[in-house]
Amino acid sequence: MDKSVVKHKVGFWDVVKSLVSGAKLTLQHFLHADKRRKPMYISDENYFEQQEGLVTLTYPYEALPVPDKGRYRLHNEIDDCIVCDLCAKICPVNCITIESVKATEDIGVTSDGTKKRLYAPTFDIDMAKCCYCGLCTTVCPTDCLTMTPVYDFPEVDIKNMVYHFTDLTPEQADEKKQLLEKQQEEMAAAKAAALAARKQQG
Amino acid sequence: MALLAFVLTISLMLLIVIVVVYAERKVAAFMQDRLGPTEAGPYGTLQPLLDVLKLLQKEDIIPAAADKKMFAVAPILIFAAVFAGFAVIPLSPSLVPAGVGIGVFYLLAIISLDVIGLLMAGWGSNNKYAMLGAMRSVAQIVSYEIPAGLALLSVVMICQSLDFQEISYQQGVLMNLFPGLEQEQNWLFGLKALGFETTTVGGLTTWNIFRAPILLVAFVIYFIASLAECNRAPFDIPEAESELVAGFHVEYSGFRFATFFLAEYAMMVLVCLVAVILFLGSWNTPLPNFGPLALANWTTGTPGGMASVLWGGFWLISKTLVLLFVQLWARWTYPRLRVDQLMHLCWKVLTPIAIGLVLLAGIWRLLMV
Numbered sequence A: 001m002d003k004s005v006v007k008h009k010v011g012f013w014d015v016v017k018s019l020v021s022g023a024k025l026t027l028q029h030f031l032h033a034d035k036r037r038k039p040m041y042i043s044d045e046n047y048f049e050q051q052e053g054l055v056t057l058t059y060p061y062e063a064l065p066v067p068d069k070g071r072y073r074l075h076n077e078i079d080d081c082i083v084c085d086l087c088a089k090i091c092p093v094n095c096i097t098i099e100s101v102k103a104t105e106d107i108g109v110t111s112d113g114t115k116k117r118l119y120a121p122t123f124d125i126d127m128a129k130c131c132y133c134g135l136c137t138t139v140c141p142t143d144c145l146t147m148t149p150v151y152d153f154p155e156v157d158i159k160n161m162v163y164h165f166t167d168l169t170p171e172q173a174d175e176k177k178q179l180l181e182k183q184q185e186e187m188a189a190a191k192a193a194a195l196a197a198r199k200q201q202g
Numbered sequence B: 001m002a003l004l005a006f007v008l009t010i011s012l013m014l015l016i017v018i019v020v021v022y023a024e025r026k027v028a029a030f031m032q033d034r035l036g037p038t039e040a041g042p043y044g045t046l047q048p049l050l051d052v053l054k055l056l057q058k059e060d061i062i063p064a065a066a067d068k069k070m071f072a073v074a075p076i077l078i079f080a081a082v083f084a085g086f087a088v089i090p091l092s093p094s095l096v097p098a099g100v101g102i103g104v105f106y107l108l109a110i111i112s113l114d115v116i117g118l119l120m121a122g123w124g125s126n127n128k129y130a131m132l133g134a135m136r137s138v139a140q141i142v143s144y145e146i147p148a149g150l151a152l153l154s155v156v157m158i159c160q161s162l163d164f165q166e167i168s169y170q171q172g173v174l175m176n177l178f179p180g181l182e183q184e185q186n187w188l189f190g191l192k193a194l195g196f197e198t199t200t201v202g203g204l205t206t207w208n209i210f211r212a213p214i215l216l217v218a219f220v221i222y223f224i225a226s227l228a229e230c231n232r233a234p235f236d237i238p239e240a241e242s243e244l245v246a247g248f249h250v251e252y253s254g255f256r257f258a259t260f261f262l263a264e265y266a267m268m269v270l271v272c273l274v275a276v277i278l279f280l281g282s283w284n285t286p287l288p289n290f291g292p293l294a295l296a297n298w299t300t301g302t303p304g305g306m307a308s309v310l311w312g313g314f315w316l317i318s319k320t321l322v323l324l325f326v327q328l329w330a331r332w333t334y335p336r337l338r339v340d341q342l343m344h345l346c347w348k349v350l351t352p353i354a355i356g357l358v359l360l361a362g363i364w365r366l367l368m369v
């Protein structure tokens, strides 16, 4: 190592020299204030080449690009959801609330061919509680719960942070529930009738 | 006329202060590769104005254990002291709010009152940080008044006058128009022996730092001491954000804090104005006359005319802004000194050099006539 770097310099001219070099440094930065760092993605080959200029990012007006497959806000494609409740069970912060109602009729299949048997009158994810761990997306059997590259979604009212993904209106949900009740009553009645018939026989 | 001068001075002062506050934030930001204020007004230009408005709306808190009278009077006293200093500053060849013959002396005296205000604020707050800040501040300002005063004394000896306006006239092509200076002559570097007369050349050659080059050293000493006198970095130990929070004004809020804030920046402006007037040619143009190319005459005007007022104000203020930029530049470059280093610099370096300068200035004056 160069000895002169370590040597303690105290002479008058050394002090002046160091004052001048400090002043030069800040002046250089001041003079380069007309340049700005461009918001570019890390894979850009100039990413580490931007040594000069202001580094501040005026965020709402400009933003650093995020990866195409950024894993931020959750999204549920409810058409493909089989309401299996796996995501709600694995969530470490319990921010997914699912209520399920058995379908009385055939409600079709998901895009990967899984048969749907349940309606979801409630499918809420509280984004304010979510820690974006992504566990729910890995357990989802139909890959309908995914993370999107959207990361800026503040709300004035915290209630709006609860995202509702259900495709049923409350009326429709009530209707489905009544249908299910009716079907269950009918089935119970049929069962009772069958039981009575068997008793009579026996 | 007196009222007009008062209004003119206070509005000019507030305008420059606002510009300096804005410049401070922008310069600091640029030197640290940041953007500074951008949202309030175009490029954030309304930021200082809005800051002051915000401060005026805030509650005026007076601590229960404070010495209420002292606490209340201190900011006003400081502001009054600084503002009174502006009264003797000549703005152009024919415009000076109060043309007293002993301006330099008056200015030094009135600015010293500042110290009493600081001590009142620190003592009255009944807060240990404020007290420490005030103590440091007083020790620092009183010490640095000595090299600053000696540096100014050498100018006074060279110019043989305590009148700011007379000193201003001496540093330009208009010298012989000042009553009492009709027969005076300026020589290059103040050396008559060189035989090069600059009375009609004007411009840079007649600025005090060229009339008597030793004043260049005096200028540097005065500038360093003036940084310490207005508690600016690298001599900001009285305010030392990181150790004393804000020093003597830690307990102040609202309007009273705004007054401190304005006084601090007004003080910066004032010391720079004084440096410009005494060393850098006052309201005189930096452009000299080259034979038929009478640049100095063209950029000066004749005293009494509108042109001279505008040119005078323009040169004075632009030179002041340059010095203010140097102050900001120093603040955002150098780290704060320790108390012992501060005192070492003042008593063992600046003061002896300044005393030597006073002696040399006397000898130089003999060479000038």
Ligand code: SF4
Pocket: A074, A090, A091, A092, A093, A094, A095, A096, A125, A129, A130, A131, A132, A133, A134, A135, A136, A137
């Ligand atoms: S990302 Fe993690 S915290 Fe958020 S909902 Fe899914 S499992 Fe729960």
Ligand code: SF4
Pocket: A076, A080, A081, A082, A083, A084, A085, A086, A087, A088, A098, A139, A140, A141, A142, A143, A144, A145
């Ligand atoms: S794991 Fe997937 S399919 Fe199952 S309930 Fe959650 S989102 Fe729907």
